[in-house]
Amino acid sequence: MSLVITPWFGAVKIGDYIKRRGYEGAKKALSIKPEDVIEEVKKSNLRGRGGAGFPTGLKWSFVPRETDKPKYLCVNADEGEPGTFKDRYIIENAPHLIIEGAVIASWAVGIHRAYVYIRGEYLKFALILEKAIEEAYQRGFLGKNIFGKDFSLDIYIHRGAGAYVCGEETALIESLEGKRGNPRVRPPFPATNGLYDCPTVVNNVETIACLPYILREGGENFASLGVEKNGGTKLFAVSGHVKDPGVYELPMGSSLRELIYNYAGGVRGNRRLKAVIPGGSSSSILMADEIDVSLDYDSMIKAGTMLGSGAVIVLDETACMAEVLRVITRFYAHESCGQCTPCRQGTSWMAKIAERIAIGKGKKGDIDLLLDIAHSIMGKTICPLGDAAAMPVIAICDKFRSELEEQIRERRCPIERE
Numbered sequence: 001m002s003l004v005i006t007p008w009f010g011a012v013k014i015g016d017y018i019k020r021r022g023y024e025g026a027k028k029a030l031s032i033k034p035e036d037v038i039e040e041v042k043k044s045n046l047r048g049r050g051g052a053g054f055p056t057g058l059k060w061s062f063v064p065r066e067t068d069k070p071k072y073l074c075v076n077a078d079e080g081e082p083g084t085f086k087d088r089y090i091i092e093n094a095p096h097l098i099i100e101g102a103v104i105a106s107w108a109v110g111i112h113r114a115y116v117y118i119r120g121e122y123l124k125f126a127l128i129l130e131k132a133i134e135e136a137y138q139r140g141f142l143g144k145n146i147f148g149k150d151f152s153l154d155i156y157i158h159r160g161a162g163a164y165v166c167g168e169e170t171a172l173i174e175s176l177e178g179k180r181g182n183p184r185v186r187p188p189f190p191a192t193n194g195l196y197d198c199p200t201v202v203n204n205v206e207t208i209a210c211l212p213y214i215l216r217e218g219g220e221n222f223a224s225l226g227v228e229k230n231g232g233t234k235l236f237a238v239s240g241h242v243k244d245p246g247v248y249e250l251p252m253g254s255s256l257r258e259l260i261y262n263y264a265g266g267v268r269g270n271r272r273l274k275a276v277i278p279g280g281s282s283s284s285i286l287m288a289d290e291i292d293v294s295l296d297y298d299s300m301i302k303a304g305t306m307l308g309s310g311a312v313i314v315l316d317e318t319a320c321m322a323e324v325l326r327v328i329t330r331f332y333a334h335e336s337c338g339q340c341t342p343c344r345q346g347t348s349w350m351a352k353i354a355e356r357i358a359i360g361k362g363k364k365g366d367i368d369l370l371l372d373i374a375h376s377i378m379g380k381t382i383c384p385l386g387d388a389a390a391m392p393v394i395a396i397c398d399k400f401r402s403e404l405e406e407q408i409r410e411r412r413c414p415i416e417r418e
């Protein structure tokens with residue numbers, strides 16, 4: 001099985017990275033026309049690994065080629081989605097993949113300045129990246145006349161202040177501009193009006209880290225690793241009640257069951273599987289009998305959930321769904337930026353109701369009230385955080401209604417009583 005990212009792990013120093021054919025992809029990119037690099041990425045069927053799964057080559061082609069304005073690349077290393085820990089794993093184990101990927105993306109789109117927006121708490125990872133950037137400048141892979149071409153690129157690290165919403169691309173841009181990280185109304189999109197109102201590409205760390213492979217081995221090769229319209233491999237961060245939590249790289253289209261049982265060692269203590277949150281806390285929960293699903297963007301949507309950031313949270317039979325609901329709703333209420341009334345008010349109401357259910361003070365009708373609020377948020381907000389807060393609530397209330405109702409009736413968790 002060919003893998004794209006993890007074979008580089010351990011090559012932290014530039015010398016080790018070069019020994020493993022590092023920077024060959026960037027060299028190849030700069031030897032062909034920028035338009036041809038975009039074509040190669042389109043052929044690869046690479047889709048954005050930040051959560052939405054938008055085709056990367058297509059996104060780049062929306063950026064105007066001829067413009068008087070400077071263009072920018074923002075590498076999104078905010079990684080705030082609960083359950084997600086794969087981007088910092090890449091930074092820690094193979095930081096040059098991100099620098100090389102940034103060189104490739106910047107050449108393709110005509111960018112001379114890139115920012116890595118990294119969550120403030122991730123200081124350790126920011127320092128690793130800073131060191132790698134320094135090495136890349138020393139070897140001439142950054143700065144002026146890269147590979148002897150009339151092409152320059154500078155990369156800067158910008159540490160955020162640790163707000164989940166700042167991972168949303170327009171909030172990230174606002175934050176980079178030095179403002180409060182409030183999402184912008186779209187359109188216009190960053191491709192034309194992004195950082196400082198200039199054309200901007202925002203890509204996730206993992207998306208950028210796939211580019212060296214694509215350029216070295218070819219777009220078709222990358223596409224063939226995955227399934228239709230979902231090229232390559234994907235990193236999955238598995239946590240929760242499994243024997244071997246961690247980051248696993250699997251081809252797109254692998255099964256969720258295979259990931260949990262063959263890679264993450266199955267359920268801890270050989271307990272019964274209860275449910276799986278398959279793509280970070282925003283994704284709709286799957287019941288134990290729904291895990292025979294292909295891990296690709298389209299199949300997950302067909303299954304009523306999403307691949308999201310690839311953060312798989314496994315829950316065994318001891319998990320209390322009222323508690324899960326309480327933790328998730330509290331998170332979104334805390335992280336809402338407050339610009340839109342449905343999200344600002346709705347997330348707080350949902351958190352209050354979930355809290356009272358969890359502590360045994362739930363009221364008859366609370367489940368319908370939660371569903372009513374969640375449906376009133378969906379699709380009525382400036383950014384997708386509103387939907388992200390509503391979707392897990394809808395799925396948990398629909399799929400675990402009887403357990404939650406029992407908790408309200410009995411004023412205590414049915415799981416603890418067993």
Ligand SMILES: Cc1cc2nc3c(=O)[nH]c(=O)nc-3n(C[C@H](O)[C@H](O)[C@H](O)COP(=O)(O)O)c2cc1C
Pocket residue numbers: 047048049050051052053054056059076077078079080081164165166167168169170202203204205207208383384385388
């Ligand atoms: C509330 C919210 C938080 C997000 N957080 C992240 C994040 O931490 N990292 C990330 O890459 N994308 C995040 N995204 C998605 C970005 O808005 C954007 O789609 C992504 O960075 C684009 O890169 P990609 O095309 O390579 O996936 C978030 C979106 C929302 C709505």
Ligand code: SF4
Pocket residue numbers: 165182183335336337338339340341343344381382383384385386387
């Ligand atoms: S949906 Fe929520 S987080 Fe997004 S802009 Fe509106 S209030 Fe802010």
